[in-house]
Amino acid sequence: MNKRRDAVVKALMVLSTAAACAVLVWILSFIMANGLSHITKDFLSSLVPQLITTVYLIAGTLVVALPIGVGTAIYLSEYAKPGKLLSSVRFAIQCLSSIPSIIYGLFGYVLMGTMLKFGFSLVTGMFTLAVMVLPILISTTEEALMSVPQAYREGSWALGAGRLRTTMRIVLPTALPGVITAAILSIGRIVGETAAVYLTVGTSLKVPTNLLSSGRTLSVHLYLLAKEAITPDAFSEAYATATLLIFVVLGINLLVRLTTRWKKG
Amino acid sequence: MSNVFEISDLDLFYGNFQALKKVNMDVPERQVTAFIGPSGCGKSTLLKTLNRMNDAIEGVKITGQVLLRGSDIYQGMDVSKLRKRVGMVFQNPNPFPLSVFDNIAYGPRTYGIRNKSKLQGIVEHSLKKAAIWDEVKDRLNKSALSLSGGQQQRLCIARALAAEPEVLLMDEPTSALDPISTLRIEDLVMELKQDLSVIIVTHNMQQAARIADQTAFFLHGEVIEYESTEQMFHLPKDPRTQDYITGRFG
Numbered sequence: 392m393n394k395r396r397d398a399v400v401k402a403l404m405v406l407s408t409a410a411a412c413a414v415l416v417w418i419l420s421f422i423m424a425n426g427l428s429h430i431t432k433d434f435l436s437s438l439v440p441q442l443i444t445t446v447y448l449i450a451g452t453l454v455v456a457l458p459i460g461v462g463t464a465i466y467l468s469e470y471a472k473p474g475k476l477l478s479s480v481r482f483a484i485q486c487l488s489s490i491p492s493i494i495y496g497l498f499g500y501v502l503m504g505t506m507l508k509f510g511f512s513l514v515t516g517m518f519t520l521a522v523m524v525l526p527i528l529i530s531t532t533e534e535a536l537m538s539v540p541q542a543y544r545e546g547s548w549a550l551g552a553g554r555l556r557t558t559m560r561i562v563l564p565t566a567l568p569g570v571i572t573a574a575i576l577s578i579g580r581i582v583g584e585t586a587a588v589y590l591t592v593g594t595s596l597k598v599p600t601n602l603l604s605s606g607r608t609l610s611v612h613l614y615l616l617a618k619e620a621i622t623p624d625a626f627s628e629a630y631a632t633a634t635l636l637i638f639v640v641l642g643i644n645l646l647v648r649l650t651t652r653w654k655k656g
Numbered sequence: 657m658s659n660v661f662e663i664s665d666l667d668l669f670y671g672n673f674q675a676l677k678k679v680n681m682d683v684p685e686r687q688v689t690a691f692i693g694p695s696g697c698g699k700s701t702l703l704k705t706l707n708r709m710n711d712a713i714e715g716v717k718i719t720g721q722v723l724l725r726g727s728d729i730y731q732g733m734d735v736s737k738l739r740k741r742v743g744m745v746f747q748n749p750n751p752f753p754l755s756v757f758d759n760i761a762y763g764p765r766t767y768g769i770r771n772k773s774k775l776q777g778i779v780e781h782s783l784k785k786a787a788i789w790d791e792v793k794d795r796l797n798k799s800a801l802s803l804s805g806g807q808q809q810r811l812c813i814a815r816a817l818a819a820e821p822e823v824l825l826m827d828e829p830t831s832a833l834d835p836i837s838t839l840r841i842e843d844l845v846m847e848l849k850q851d852l853s854v855i856i857v858t859h860n861m862q863q864a865a866r867i868a869d870q871t872a873f874f875l876h877g878e879v880i881e882y883e884s885t886e887q888m889f890h891l892p893k894d895p896r897t898q899d900y901i902t903g904r905f906g
């Protein structure tokens with residue numbers, strides 16, 4: 392009886408795994424089949440402003456988020472005393488990471504865009520996305536710091552080094568691959584984010600010239616293409632953009648894998 | 657003969673738990689002093705009291721006095737300076753994930769030595785004193801983690817020696833090592849006492865008998881007996897010491 396139930400459960404699990412994989416393969420091959428043939432030199436050069444805006448947004452967001460995120464993670468892991476306060480801070484960070492991105496977008500748009508009068512611009516987007524990626528940045532970095540063996544810290548203290556020197560010379564360098572992973576995960580979120588970017592950076596097709604310029608990232612461009620597509624031709628452009636976006640995201644995932652392997656080996 | 661440490665009426669509490677009870681002990685300089693006793697009797701705790709590694713633990717309360725050559729280490733002594741004078745080697749080898757060179761230079765750099773040739777001199781001298789120079793002189797820039805366990809432990813000894821400490825605290829430094837590495841470290845300890853004082857925790861009684869000039873026997877946070885190793889292993893005064901040495905408990 393039990394054996395039979397096990398077999399059924401196992402079959403169901405295999406089936407659902409297969410279904411998940413199949414859907415993934417279907418989506419990817421469908422988009423690529425429709426998109427790859429439209430990726431021409433002309434098409435790629437027409438996407439240059441979008442690519443540049445995406446890169447600017449990534450760089451700007453990381454410049455704001457990395458110091459705050461890594462600093463917070465260091466504080467939580469190396470300085471804060473364990474207790475109620477620390478666990479409630481951790482809980483709050485966890486909650487922040489489950490808020491839908493459109494809410495960050497709305498908040499950024501209202502606070503930075505309207506009240507502080509930055510409008511649709513890179514700055515508005517940078518700060519909004521920085522807040523959005525902070526939770527994942529903090530928790531991934533903190534995990535990396537906490538996985539540094541306590542024996543390293545004790546060895547450093549026993550040689551007369553203080554907490555700061557121990558953190559900067561021993562703990563942080565040891566955790567560096569984890570910090571890089573955190574940064575790459577954040578980049579993945581920035582590249583893929585649409586709603587919050589649409590609401591803060593805007594949709595301008597010009598290459599941004601300064602922090603107050605608006606711009607259009609690849610994801611936002613894709614959204615607009617798909618939304619405004621009436622002719623089949625417009626859809627094929629959307630597929631091509633989607634293909635490019637997939638390559639960007641796959642590339643980033645590959646980077647994550649490589650750095651985590653480097654960390655282990 | 658003068659004392660490097662003078663410990664008087666030392667009590668230590670972890671929260672409500674008393675881990676050390678009225679410890680009184682004079683540790684003579686340039687000798688090897690061993691702490692023996694069953695696990696959990698407070699040997700490591702007393703050792704960590706001597707370089708204030710207990711400070712980092714939440715809820716520790718310490719009363720009594722520990723004098724390092726006459727100055728109270730818990731009254732107005734800079735912890736960093738204390739740890740320069742009192743080095744420590746841990747139970748499990750813990751080289752940093754840095755090169756051999758950077759491991760040894762870590763202490764001197766912490767004390768502000770930046771001069772490259774001076775650092776090179778210190779690194780070579782320390783590795784020689786720890787009897788590992790010949791094995792690593794061609795791989796100073798390789799990761800210290802690539803060394804064997806026994807080599808790593810001697811590297812950690814060299815790292816501690818690079819700060820030119822007056823005392824070296826060793827907490828079961830050979831318990832994670834093979835017999836040959838253990839012997840090499842025992843030989844090394846006996847060499848080292850020409851320059852400094854060594855306090856070594858061990859739960860291997862033969863080891864204490866081989867290398868220590870005096871031995872302290874601990875039980876439940878108390879020092880039951882503290883005297884010359886000869887005396888302790890041949891004619892222990894306390895019946896509990898007798899029981900422990902003859903293997904009747906622990």
Ligand SMILES: Nc1ncnc2c1ncn2[C@@H]1O[C@H](COP(=O)(O)OP(=O)(O)O)[C@@H](O)[C@H]1O
Pocket residue numbers: 670673675693694695696697698699700701702713
């Ligand atoms: N950080 C700590 N917090 C609470 N109790 C501790 C701590 N460290 C050690 N103890 C307790 O203190 C006693 C002595 O420990 P320790 O000095 O490590 O013993 P030994 O080195 O002789 O085996 C043990 O009962 C141990 O459980």
Ligand SMILES: [Mg+2]
Pocket residue numbers: 699700701827
């Ligand atoms: Mg111990």
